Amino acid sequence: MPSVGVVGATGAVGTVTLELLAERGYDDVRAFASARSAGSPVAFGGQALVVEEATPEALSAGDLDLCLFSIGTSGSRELVPHAVAGGAVVVDKSAAYRLTDGVPLVVPEVNGNRAFENTGIVANPNCCTIPLTCVLKPLHEAAGLRRLRVSTYQSVSGAGAAAMERLRGEQPHEHDLRMDWDFDGVEFDEESKLRDETRKIMELPELPISATCVRVPVMVGHAEAVWLETEAPLSPHDARELLAAAPTIRLVDFPSPGQSAGIDDVLVGRIREDPTDPNGLVLFLAGDNLRKGAALNAIQIAELLLSRAAVAA
Amino acid sequence: MPSVGVVGATGAVGTVTLELLAERGYDDVRAFASARSAGSPVAFGGQALVVEEATPEALSAGDLDLCLFSIGTSGSRELVPHAVAGGAVVVDKSAAYRLTDGVPLVVPEVNGNRAFENTGIVANPNCCTIPLTCVLKPLHEAAGLRRLRVSTYQSVSGAGAAAMERLRGEQPHEHDLRMDWDFDGVEFDEESKLRDETRKIMELPELPISATCVRVPVMVGHAEAVWLETEAPLSPHDARELLAAAPTIRLVDFPSPGQSAGIDDVLVGRIREDPTDPNGLVLFLAGDNLRKGAALNAIQIAELLLSRAAVAA
Numbered sequence: 286m287p288s289v290g291v292v293g294a295t296g297a298v299g300t301v302t303l304e305l306l307a308e309r310g311y312d313d314v315r316a317f318a319s320a321r322s323a324g325s326p327v328a329f330g331g332q333a334l335v336v337e338e339a340t341p342e343a344l345s346a347g348d349l350d351l352c353l354f355s356i357g358t359s360g361s362r363e364l365v366p367h368a369v370a371g372g373a374v375v376v377d378k379s380a381a382y383r384l385t386d387g388v389p390l391v392v393p394e395v396n397g398n399r400a401f402e403n404t405g406i407v408a409n410p411n412c413c414t415i416p417l418t419c420v421l422k423p424l425h426e427a428a429g430l431r432r433l434r435v436s437t438y439q440s441v442s443g444a445g446a447a448a449m450e451r452l453r454g455e456q457p458h459e460h461d462l463r464m465d466w467d468f469d470g471v472e473f474d475e476e477s478k479l480r481d482e483t484r485k486i487m488e489l490p491e492l493p494i495s496a497t498c499v500r501v502p503v504m505v506g507h508a509e510a511v512w513l514e515t516e517a518p519l520s521p522h523d524a525r526e527l528l529a530a531a532p533t534i535r536l537v538d539f540p541s542p543g544q545s546a547g548i549d550d551v552l553v554g555r556i557r558e559d560p561t562d563p564n565g566l567v568l569f570l571a572g573d574n575l576r577k578g579a580a581l582n583a584i585q586i587a588e589l590l591l592s593r594a595a596v597a598a
Numbered sequence: 599m600p601s602v603g604v605v606g607a608t609g610a611v612g613t614v615t616l617e618l619l620a621e622r623g624y625d626d627v628r629a630f631a632s633a634r635s636a637g638s639p640v641a642f643g644g645q646a647l648v649v650e651e652a653t654p655e656a657l658s659a660g661d662l663d664l665c666l667f668s669i670g671t672s673g674s675r676e677l678v679p680h681a682v683a684g685g686a687v688v689v690d691k692s693a694a695y696r697l698t699d700g701v702p703l704v705v706p707e708v709n710g711n712r713a714f715e716n717t718g719i720v721a722n723p724n725c726c727t728i729p730l731t732c733v734l735k736p737l738h739e740a741a742g743l744r745r746l747r748v749s750t751y752q753s754v755s756g757a758g759a760a761a762m763e764r765l766r767g768e769q770p771h772e773h774d775l776r777m778d779w780d781f782d783g784v785e786f787d788e789e790s791k792l793r794d795e796t797r798k799i800m801e802l803p804e805l806p807i808s809a810t811c812v813r814v815p816v817m818v819g820h821a822e823a824v825w826l827e828t829e830a831p832l833s834p835h836d837a838r839e840l841l842a843a844a845p846t847i848r849l850v851d852f853p854s855p856g857q858s859a860g861i862d863d864v865l866v867g868r869i870r871e872d873p874t875d876p877n878g879l880v881l882f883l884a885g886d887n888l889r890k891g892a893a894l895n896a897i898q899i900a901e902l903l904l905s906r907a908a909v910a911a
Contacts, residue, residue: 432874436749436823438775438812457765458817460773461856462751462884468851471870480873493874497823497882499751501814504771510749510810512825538781543774557784560793561745561806569810571775 286310287350287591290373292317292339292364294327297446298355298378302580303329309584317343339364345371351591353583354378369405374590376407376583380474383408383482390485393585394532395422400589407586411475412443412578413498413507414482416551419577420570421487421513423531424524429516430489431564435479436497438508440542443574444500452502460502473498506542507578508571515564521556524566528553533577540571548573549581599623600663600904603686605630605652605677607640610759611668611691615893616642622897630656652677658684664904666896667691682718687903689720689896693787696721696795703798706898707845708735713902720899724788725756725891726811726820727795729864732890733883734800734826736844737837742829743802744877748792749810751821753855756887757813765815773815786811819855820891821884828877834869837879841866846890853884861886862894 289306293299294316306314307330316327317339326333337343339360344352345367352368354361354377361379368375382388389399390408395418400407410418413435421430441448444465452460466473480494528534533551537544540552551572559565572578602619606612607629619627620643629640630652639646650656652673657665658680665681667674667690674692681688695701702712703721708731713720723731726748734743754761757778765773779786793807841847846864850857853865864885872878885891 434747434825434872434874436810438751438814452770455770457768457815459856460816461819462814462816462821462854464852464854472868495825495872495874495878495880497749497868497880499821499823499882501751501775502770502816503773503775503814506774508775508812510812510823512747512808539777541775541777543772555785555810559747559808561747561808565808567808567810569812 286313288313288348290315290317290344290349290352290368292344292352292354293356294318294334294336295322296355297442297449298575298579300327301575302353302355302583303327303334305576305580305584315349341367344368347371349373351587352376353587355579365406374403374405374407374587376409376586378409378579378583380411380478382406383410384485390482391586392418392486392582393589394419396486396488397589400586401593407590409579409583409586410482410486411478412574413437413439413479413509414486415578415582416507416570416572417479417509417511418483418486419531419533419551420511420528420553420568421483423527424513424515424519425487427523427527428519430487430492430513431516432514433483433492433494434512435494436510437499438501438542439498440503440506440574441500442505443507449504452504463500464498465500466498503542505546505573505575506571507574508540508542508569511568511570512559513566514562515566518564519566521558521566524556540569542571545571545573547576549577551577599626601626601661603628603630603657603662603665603681605657605665605667606669607631607647607649608635609668610755610762611888611892613640614888615666615668615896616640616647618889618893618897628662654680657681660684662686664900665689666900668892678719687716687720687900688718689722689899691722691892691896693724693791695719696723697798703795704899705731705799705895706902707732709799709801710902713899714906720903722892722896722899723795723799724791725887726750726752726792726822727799728891728895729820729883729885730792730822730824731796731799732844732846732864733824733841733866733881734796736840737826737828737832738800740836740840741832743800743805743826744829745827746796746805746807747825748807749823750812751814751816751855752811753816753819753887754813755818756820762817765817776813777811778813779811816855818859818886818888819884820887821853821855821882824881824883825872826879827875828879831877832879834871834879837869837881853882855884858884858886862889864890
């Protein structure tokens with residue numbers, strides 16, 4: 286069993302990361318967070334771990350095989366290099382390294398082999414990009430993606446534990462759609478991330494993608510309305526068969542975030558022709574943004590690397 | 599001042615209809631609802647009206663000039679003909695007559711002149727169709743609509759007072775996206791309504807339209823993410839200028855249902871190029887589904903008819 290460090294252990298994704306590691310039987314796990322949380326306990330299966338401060342010294346001490354980072358982008362830029370210097374392989378869930386040349390951006394079901402090209406860091410994609418590419422992959426292999434439009438229904442847990450607390454404190458008449466991302470004058474960074482990351486993962490650097498991202502007052506689970514156009518015709522029936530056979534996908538009639546919360550699969554449904562486009566398909570997907578959209582995908586990347594290491598050893 | 603009957607006076611839309619009529623100075627107003635509510639009071643400005651039972655006899659008695667119906671489709675099918683027989687002009691907010699040949703389906707800013715072609719009934723469109731056509735009209739006139747894709751973020755008040763009560767009683771972790779419409783095996787009736795009604799109002803019977811409708815846990819206000827393609831190129835800048843000059847439209851940076859609740863304008867923003875389509879535009883809109891999306895639009899139709907009647911008299 287590898288020695289695993291969870292950095293950002295008290296956040297929304299870090300908490301789920303610890304839960305999933307405990308479920309999977311990891312026993313050499315350490316929890317790291319900011320000085321503010323150091324010394325406090327976090328749940329790890331039936332036990333509690335005492336949070337250690339995530340300092341450059343602690344992370345570079347050389348006693349961690351694997352580090353799962355879920356802190357902000359600036360925090361990752363500062364601390365990830367220290368963990369790599371200490372010899373750990375880092376799976377980073379921030380946006381810091383996702384588009385960096387030479388850093389693999391990985392969804393195991395989609396481009397798992399890229400993970401082995403890492404030089405210490407593998408980036409975990411955005412929580413909307415992961416379920417989307419799981420759905421696009423089998424359709425692209427069968428018919429070739431030509432164009433993609435996506436509108437999102439993203440839960441507040443994607444904005445972190447504080448946003449979840451805020452929703453808990455709201456009266457229902459105060460609930461609203463939010464757009465709590467950086468705006469560049471044309472679009473939100475969440476929208477350009479979805480485009481740039483999907484292109485990198487799918488290895489389709491020119492794929493035309495238009496995204497409209499929206500935060501909805503739901504606690505956990507992101508949904509996406511997708512219009513896609515393929516090079517070859519692809520019927521809803523054939524798309525359904527391809528998706529039914531694809532890993533991580535579960536076909537349901539009407540996917541919703543609530544249904545997807547707490548499970549590992551990406552739910553897909555409402556698959557139908559796009560009446561505006563002869564080679565167009567419309568579908569709706571939902572996935573747990575804290576699990577497959579973040580913590581689970583990162584652990585799957587780590588386990589892919591560990592399995593290769595185990596074979597080599 | 600005409601004698602006005604509000605049928606469905608205790609519902610989510612009926613309540614707002616009474617509020618708007620009081621604000622506008624109507625004083626000869628009667629409230630009708632089912633037997634269950636008959637005899638109970640409803641607010642009308644500072645006063646209360648006693649609800650009368652909406653029977654065929656009461657509605658056909660001949661003492662109403664105008665009837666504003668906001669009851670279900672089957673109720674409208676049953677009762678609207680009696681009000682018409684009694685000599686009232688009916689503005690019906692259900693789906694009963696919207697697609698009926700010879701019944702005008704009207705958004706005053708878009709196709710107001712059609713209202714005068716009525717033979718007793720004018721239909722009020724779906725709560726998503728009204729704000730959408732207000733936005734499409736000036737863009738279509740300038741550049742010609744060729745194709746339309748819409749995904750909706752519809753508030754629970756669109757599903758009526760009981761759905762609002764249910765949201766009030768939910769814990770935040772129970773909030774989910776809902777799809778509480780009839781499904782025909784391919785799409786929801788809400789999605790086909792949006793397509794069929796938009797085509798009828800815009801007088802573009804072949805316009806390709808693909809809609810994905812979703813209910814979000816927001817109390818009041820519907821939002822829509824829109825992709826549109828035009829015959830002639832239309833820049834975001836020109837679209838913004840056209841919309842700024844259009845009636846009922848208010849340009850804002852990031853429209854949300856919460857911002858739109860309680861106001862009469864349709865909010866439009868996030869107007870940008872669609873990178874997947876040379877003649878494509880992307881935008882986001884939000885409007886109060888109880889006001890412009892229902893009660894206000896119906897009153898505006900009635901006032902259009904009354905103004906013509908006043909000129910004729």
